[in-house]
Amino acid sequence: MIIFDRVTITYPDAHQPAVRDVNLRVLEGELALMVGRTGSGKSTLLRAVNGLVPHFTGGLLEGRVTVDGRDTRTHPPRELADVVGLVPQDPMSSFVTDTVEEELAYGMESLGIGPQTMRRRVEDTLDLLGLADLRHRALLSLSGGQRQRTAIGSVLTTHPAVLVLDEPTSALDPGAAEEVLAAVQRLVLDLGLTVLMAEHRLERVVHYADRVIVLEGDGTVTSGEPAEMFVNAPVAPPVVQLGRHMGWDPLPLSVRDARRDAAPWRAALRTQQDTNPQAGSAGLMAPTASQAATGEVVVKTEKTVVRYGDFTALSGVSVQVRRGEVVAIMGRNGAGKSTLLNALVGLVVPSGGSVGIGADLANPKGMRGHELLKRVGLVPQEAGDMLYAQTVADECAEADKDSHATPGTARALLERIAPGIDDETHPRDLSEGQRLALVLAVVLTAKPPVVLLDEPTRGLDYPGKATFAAVLHGLADEGHAIVMATHDVELVAESATRVVVMADGEIVADGSTEDVVVSSPMFAPQVSKVMRPSPLLTVEAAVAEMQRVGRE
Numbered sequence: 001m002i003i004f005d006r007v008t009i010t011y012p013d014a015h016q017p018a019v020r021d022v023n024l025r026v027l028e029g030e031l032a033l034m035v036g037r038t039g040s041g042k043s044t045l046l047r048a049v050n051g052l053v054p055h056f057t058g059g060l061l062e063g064r065v066t067v068d069g070r071d072t073r074t075h076p077p078r079e080l081a082d083v084v085g086l087v088p089q090d091p092m093s094s095f096v097t098d099t100v101e102e103e104l105a106y107g108m109e110s111l112g113i114g115p116q117t118m119r120r121r122v123e124d125t126l127d128l129l130g131l132a133d134l135r136h137r138a139l140l141s142l143s144g145g146q147r148q149r150t151a152i153g154s155v156l157t158t159h160p161a162v163l164v165l166d167e168p169t170s171a172l173d174p175g176a177a178e179e180v181l182a183a184v185q186r187l188v189l190d191l192g193l194t195v196l197m198a199e200h201r202l203e204r205v206v207h208y209a210d211r212v213i214v215l216e217g218d219g220t221v222t223s224g225e226p227a228e229m230f231v232n233a234p235v236a237p238p239v240v241q242l243g244r245h246m247g248w249d250p251l252p253l254s255v256r257d258a259r260r261d262a263a264p265w266r267a268a269l270r271t272q273q274d275t276n277p278q279a280g281s282a283g284l285m286a287p288t289a290s291q292a293a294t295g296e297v298v299v300k301t302e303k304t305v306v307r308y309g310d311f312t313a314l315s316g317v318s319v320q321v322r323r324g325e326v327v328a329i330m331g332r333n334g335a336g337k338s339t340l341l342n343a344l345v346g347l348v349v350p351s352g353g354s355v356g357i358g359a360d361l362a363n364p365k366g367m368r369g370h371e372l373l374k375r376v377g378l379v380p381q382e383a384g385d386m387l388y389a390q391t392v393a394d395e396c397a398e399a400d401k402d403s404h405a406t407p408g409t410a411r412a413l414l415e416r417i418a419p420g421i422d423d424e425t426h427p428r429d430l431s432e433g434q435r436l437a438l439v440l441a442v443v444l445t446a447k448p449p450v451v452l453l454d455e456p457t458r459g460l461d462y463p464g465k466a467t468f469a470a471v472l473h474g475l476a477d478e479g480h481a482i483v484m485a486t487h488d489v490e491l492v493a494e495s496a497t498r499v500v501v502m503a504d505g506e507i508v509a510d511g512s513t514e515d516v517v518v519s520s521p522m523f524a525p526q527v528s529k530v531m532r533p534s535p536l537l538t539v540e541a542a543v544a545e546m547q548r549v550g551r552e
Helices: 042-049 100-110 115-128 144-156 174-191 202-208 238-246 255-275 337-344 369-373 392-402 409-417 432-444 462-477 489-495 513-518 526-531 539-551
Strands: 002-010 019-026 031-036 060-067 084-087 162-166 194-198 211-215 221-224 297-308 311-322 326-330 352-357 376-379 450-454 481-485 498-503 506-512
Touching (some): 002 042, 031 042, 042 060, 042 162, 042 194, 042 211, 084 144, 100 115, 100 144, 115 144, 144 174, 162 174, 174 194, 238 255, 297 337, 311 337, 311 481, 311 506, 326 337, 326 462, 337 481, 369 376, 369 392, 376 432, 392 409, 409 462, 489 526, 498 513, 526 539
Parallel strands (some): 162 194, 326 481, 326 498, 450 481
Antiparallel strands (some): 002 019, 002 060, 297 311, 297 352, 498 506
């Protein structure tokens, strides 16, 4: 169905090809998963399938890409639209209408599909992706996850033979991600749909894959059976990392497989706990971030209410955060996480209750920019929206100026978070992870006591997330309070000292990371599921415990 024949792609002004001499076949009815480090060329290959590369990006394409027999060199994207459906990383970039229902119908209108067929497909897709209650909602009013599902639905309604997905679950909560991926798998199994997918949250998707395509980072690409390819893949989900450390063969690709491999170790841990309750995982189950819970309160909401018209986004939320804490706000899409962060920075005005931010717990409403910067910094879901200069150096210089910081402060922070970025690079040319690092450096230049992060790991691979978690640990140790809204359970396991779970605009759980996530099938990380009932959250903690038990 998809054939890459000796394909090399070089962008304009690039010093080396993005991908080099790629030979690849994806068969009809296969779900192929593309993995690799951030910036390794995954999006380039995806966009080559529907002709965006090189027809819109420019550059040189050597070799041949064919989809269902059509050569993308001679067939531009408009002539592939009935065969290939592409869902990009940023769903808003693909929207052309105002409401969910209109967006689902637009692609079919463009292809000239009849009204009766359109109506039936819209209804089927609304049910398939759980969008029925949102059909009349404005796209701008949707949460990030709801937008992601709408973008996928707008492509599915055209019934393409090939579905290309670029990080389809990055903005989805674990439950919604499972629903979307299960729906995609049904289309693969029942209708023979061919799916090519790039995803960084491999723990969600690897067990669905028929084929894994590995981009090594030097332009080379290899593919094969999932278990075979993950032996040396540059990125891997936690269960695979655990299997590598423990030498399990074959490598586990799912929690079920890993639990079978770990059964003797779980039994040994349980026996040891029964005979010596003081031994075991004390100190290993918690993240290594600062555990300070005695610092001064720098975030305080009391019975805060936020309404959007007739819709209540926050319903009497009361929460406090102290310096040194890393607090993860979790919950399904639309639970009110982003609204809470926006209320803390003054982007939305509560209709009831109060909000206090900074050491003086001042109300952010109407606060001038420089006053707000001294108290709180927000990194939004779309971090690139905060970047407007022409080069990285200019962004850093403006950050120093706005924060009245010593020249070079922002650049030094960026080098610490993401070393090696060229000063003359345009911010829009950075990878998702690099843009996040730049925005974080800009925000931190003002040294706000409170740092707010909204889905901060979109576009970050596992090594990138590990670096990011280390940055969070350092910020907490320096006395910053970190509040992040996230669906990334693995990041929470690595970095959060406390978890607040929201549902329908209310707080339903608030406690230490291990207490909240271990007890929740929805928000538990993979290692926790593998090692249950031992409260271990990370690969490092589980390996250390199993090695310790093995020595005793």
